[in-house]
Amino acid sequence: MQYISYYDSPLGKMLLAADEIGLTGVWFDAQKYFARCLDEAYEEKEIPLFADVKKWFDVYFSGKEPDILIPLHLIGTKFQMEVWEILCTIPYGKTKTYGEIARQIAFKRGIRTMSAQAVGGAVGHNPVSVIVPCHRVIGTNGSLTGYAGGIDKKIKLLEIEKAKGWHKDGNS
Structure with a gap:
């Protein structure tokens, strides 16, 4: 239930x-x-x-990093679960690119490459917003490329965490 x-x-x-x-x-x-x-x-x-x-x-x-461990019951494909597991390792206030996650999965699987777009699809289907921090995933040039909750919310979440390495327009 x-x-x-x-x-x-x-x-x-x-x-x-x-x-x-x-x-x-x-x-x-x-x-x-x-x-x-x-x-x-x-x-x-x-x-x-x-x-x-x-x-x-x-x-x-309130602008602080929560120290409460929330038990999760994520349901998805094997690939989605791999991506969501990596999302859970991105520290508060930090960001990671879709490409970095793709390379991490490729390395783990012992293959040469993995599609950053496929990673983006799995990130976008994350069912547990904020706690599984998909908002911390950015484009290669620091751009904010999509968020199921809306880019405006992604910006606010990154601002709450005082995250570095991202730009509203992807430039600079």
Whole structure:
């Protein structure tokens, strides 16, 4: 059974979803792929995990790095899971390019190259916004190339973290 709750963030309302294993989704209202992995049958209920998730977001949106470990239950293809695992290793306030993630996967698999565009597709389908930090992934020249929640939110999230190495226009 999946459960849902809502969080009113400074960037807009967020839908939270979880099951008995962990957090399965976090989406900004009206974002691309909104509630994509939400089961047809779910219950709106304040389970203990949601209290931890809301506390995590309270700390995050106050401009600090949360130290609360949120159990996740991500469901995706093997490739998506590989990409999302790498996203979880990008430190607070840091960024990584799609190309760097592609090279990391290629190295791990023992192959010469991996498509940065394929990585971009997996990043874009990340079901747990912010906590699985897909907003920390940028283009090769530091450009902000897409975010399911909207580029405006990606900019705000990177500003909250005081992240370096990105540019609104990709130049400089």
